[in-house]
Amino acid sequence: MKLKWLFAGLIIFSVTGLAAFKTIERxxxxxxxxxxxxxxxVYVVVDKSDYELQVFDAEGWYATYPVVFGSKDLSDKLMEGDRRTPEGSFRIIYKKPHHKWHKMLMLDFPTQESWSKFKERKAKGLIPRNAKIGGGIAIHGTWPNDNLVVDDYTNWTNGCVSVKNEDLDELDELLPVGSRVIIKR
Incomplete structure (x- = not known):
């Protein structure tokens, strides 16, 4: 009798819940x-289409780190609140610890290039006239012990680049203030 109920439970579980499981690569x-x-x-190239942050130095490629972003829409940031990660050439302007996301390597967004794109898009009517450009873009960590968001490509930020906390510790050592960060799709 117990075996019959166990078998029935497995069938129900497999129909309703097993499909929700997926394999997550590390x-x-x-x-x-x-x-x-x-x-x-040292400089960085963030490739949104590959979900990677690559570090280069005077001799070429040095390292690649997995990353995630804001919106699943990987196109360029249009305006404040769209959760998209901006594209362009930026600099790390300062570093600071963060109570939720470990550390933050703050970028100089918006740059002059960012402002030009923003004004052009506004003039073409691609974004509302009252839209703001936004700011506060950084390379930062995840919640403590939450590497899964990076491993399973969960875009969760408000437009920042997120890496695993242990990877951010390495990047913090490698990238001095002033380092160039190129973000592309």
């Missing part, structure tokens, strides 16, 4: 194994 950091430290000036 997205890991890839590094140049021939160098222990970057050489010369």
């Amino acid at each position: 997205r890991v950091v890839k590094k140049n194994l021939f160098r222990t430290k970057p050489v010369g000036d």
Whole structure:
């Protein structure tokens, strides 16, 4: 009798719940194994289409880190509140600890290029006349012990670039204030 109920329960579970399970790959950091430290000036290229942040130095590629963003719509930020991650060339302007997301490497968004795109889009009627450009874009961590959001490509930020906290610790060491950050799709 118990076996019959167990079998019935498994059928119900498999029909209703098993389909919700998925395999999550552990997205890991890839590094140049021939160098222990970057050489010369270091800069970052964030590729939104590949969900990667790549670190380059004077000798070329140094490391790649998995990242996530704001909206699932990976197009360029249009205005404040759209949760999109801006595209363009930025600089890290300061670093600070954060009570929710570990640390923040603050970017100089909006730049002059950002303002030009914003004004052009407003003039073309692509965004409302009363829209604001926004700000506060950073590279930051996740909630404590929440690497799953990066591993399963969950875009959860308000437009920032999010990395695993241990990866952010490495990036904090590698990237001085003033480092260039290029964000592209």
